[in-house]
Amino acid sequence: MPNSPPIFVIQKHAARRLHYDFRLEVEGVLKSWAVPKGPSLNPHEKRLAIEVEDHALAYGDFEGIIAEGYGAGAVLVWDKGTYRNLAEEEGTPVSMSQALANGRAFFWLEGKKLRGGYTLTRFGKPADKRWLLVKALDAEADFGSDPLIEQPASVLTGRTLEEIAASK
């Protein structure tokens, strides 16, 4: 669908270390970050996001068990929706891929659990894989609730990570 908005997806992944994979559709692939503590609604919470390899768009619907090898463990689609790129440089809109190349992305999520503005900011040079994912201070910010704890289940199937891990 040519004019459909780009998607985002967040997969909770019980690999050797539990983390959340944050993925944004950019030019036909899912740009991806592993977020050890997951996203927050609180603008004061700066969440480390480690840039990882791009994934195919279709992977955004994957939920189940990675049987073996790197990343082995259960995967749950924790949130999914669309986003709008809001990035500007000196008042001029910039494309999502340019914003990421610059190390400064700003976008609005429309998910089932997460809504509102978020920034992704690279620590330093393009070779640096470390970014910070931070909620913008807007009407969707929430200093009190934690959807990671309050809404743990899959947005695709309603299952918990434990239920997925126990399934064959």
Ligand code: MN
């Ligand atoms: Mn992962």
